[in-house]
Amino acid sequence: MKLGQLAQQLVAVIVIPLLAVPIYAATENASILGVVTNTQFATVAGASLADGTNIYDGDVISTADRGAAWVMLPGGAGILLGQDSEAQVRREAPDGPIIFDIAQGEVRFRSTDKTVVNGFLYDATIAPAGSSTASGYVEFTSPTSAIIGTESGGLLVTTLHDGGSRYIPAGATMEVRMVPSQDQDQNQNRTAKRRRGLIVLLGVVTVGALAVLAIVLNHNEGKHVSPSSFP
Numbered sequence: 342m343k344l345g346q347l348a349q350q351l352v353a354v355i356v357i358p359l360l361a362v363p364i365y366a367a368t369e370n371a372s373i374l375g376v377v378t379n380t381q382f383a384t385v386a387g388a389s390l391a392d393g394t395n396i397y398d399g400d401v402i403s404t405a406d407r408g409a410a411w412v413m414l415p416g417g418a419g420i421l422l423g424q425d426s427e428a429q430v431r432r433e434a435p436d437g438p439i440i441f442d443i444a445q446g447e448v449r450f451r452s453t454d455k456t457v458v459n460g461f462l463y464d465a466t467i468a469p470a471g472s473s474t475a476s477g478y479v480e481f482t483s484p485t486s487a488i489i490g491t492e493s494g495g496l497l498v499t500t501l502h503d504g505g506s507r508y509i510p511a512g513a514t515m516e517v518r519m520v521p522s523q524d525q526d527q528n529q530n531r532t533a534k535r536r537r538g539l540i541v542l543l544g545v546v547t548v549g550a551l552a553v554l555a556i557v558l559n560h561n562e563g564k565h566v567s568p569s570s571f572p
Contacts, residue, residue, distance in 0.1 A: 372397050372398045373395045373396070373397055373398075374396050374397065374398055374400075374412075374414065374430055374431075374432060374439055375395075375396045375412040375413050375414040375415070375419075375420070375430070375439075376393060376394070376395055376396065376412070376413050377390050377391075377392060377393070377394045377395075377396060377410055377411065377412055377413075378392050378393070378411050378413055379392065379409070379411045380392055380394075380408075380409065380410045380411065381407070381408055381409055382404060382405040382406070382407060382408030382409075382424075383402060383403065383404045383405070383408050383409065383410035383422070384402070384403050384404075384405075385400050385401065385402055385403075386400075386401070390402070390410060396412050396430055398430075398431050398432050399429065399430075399431050400429070400430055400431075401427065401428070401429045402422055402427065402428055402429075402430065403426070403427045404422050404423065404424055404425065404426045404427070404446065405424070405425065406424055406425055407424050408422075408424050408425070408426075409421065409422060409423060409424060410422045412430060414439055414456050414458065415455065415456050416453045416454075416455025416456035417451070417453045417455065417456070418439065418450075418451055418452055418453045418455070418456035418457075418458050419450065419451045419458075420439075420441050420448060420449075420450045420451075420458065421448065421449040421450070422446065422447070422448055423446055423447035423448070423449070423480075424446065424447075425445065425446045426443070426445060426446025426447050426448065427443070427444040427445050427446060428441045428442060428443045428444060428446075428448050429441070429442040429444075430442075437457075438452075438456075438457035438458060438459040438468070439456060439457070439458050439459070440458075440459050440460065440461060441458070441459075441460050441461070442460075442461040443460065443461070443462055443479050443481075445481055446480070446481060447478060447479070447480040447481070448460065448478065448479050448480075449476075449477070449478040450476065450477065450478070451475075451476040452469045452473055452474065452475050452476070452494075453473060453474055454472070454473045454474055457469065457473045460479055462479055462487060462489070462517070462519075463519050463521075464500055464501040464502050465498055465499065465500050465501070465517065466498070466499045466501065467479060467489060467496055467497075467498050468496065468497050468499070469494055469495070469496060469497075470494075470495040470496055470497035470508055471494075471495055472494055472495075474493075474494050475491065475493060475494025475495065475496060476491070476492045476493045476494065477489065477490055477491040477492055477493075477494075477496055477509075478490050478492075482516075485518060485519045485520075485521070486516065486517065486518050486519065487516075487517050487519065488514050488515065488516050488517070489509060489514065489515050489517060490509070490513065490514035490515070491509050491510065491511050491512065491513060491514075492511070492512070493511050494511055495508060495509060495510050495511060496508070496509045497509075498515065498517070517541060518541040519541075520541060
């Protein structure tokens with residue numbers, strides 16, 4: 342073998358692993374969406390969550406009675422699951438918003454200009470309107486009804502089946518009704534595969550931030566924390 346060929350092979354042996362390492366690391370890091378903190382009685386895939394646990398793209402978080410899970414996101418954004426709640430956290434595009442797909446219970450969230458947070462409830466998309474900075478919540482009030490409210494900023498709720506939309510201003514709440522698909526098991530995990538069904542948007546009521554909080558507290562006796570108080 343010629344000396345030149347041997348040198349080329351040695352260079353390839355050294356360079357290829359060096360190139361592969363950062364690519365692999367970038368891929369791994371890209372799948373981490375946030376970190377859990379202040380958690381109790383919460384699980385992912387049946388495993389207990391501890392403070393400092395990474396949340397990966399596609400993770401389904403569940404909380405038990407009196408449980409809670411804070412997910413700290415980049416850029417000051419955050420997602421909080423209340424007790425008896427379940428939601429999948431995912432990202433559909435590398436530069437897209439971080440999404441929570443709520444299956445039951447309550448999710449409170451804060452979206453920022455650095456990290457946009459969107460929500461999914463059946464076939465409805467919940468997104469900040471006008472500005473990326475907004476905070477609010479989604480809470481089931483029965484198996485077939487929920488309320489969507491804002492604490493700061495506005496939210497736009499859009500239903501995929503008809504393209505209809507409704508704007509919720511700061512300090513307002515809106516009630517929605519879910520119509521599950523008749524050919525789907527009612528006990529199927531809505532977050533493992535998005536549950537088929539329609540959302541019926543009902544009236545928006547502007548009641549002020551304090552009254553919105555009172556409405557939420559009436560639906561659930563658990564402790565509620567404002568998204569503005571996210572760590």
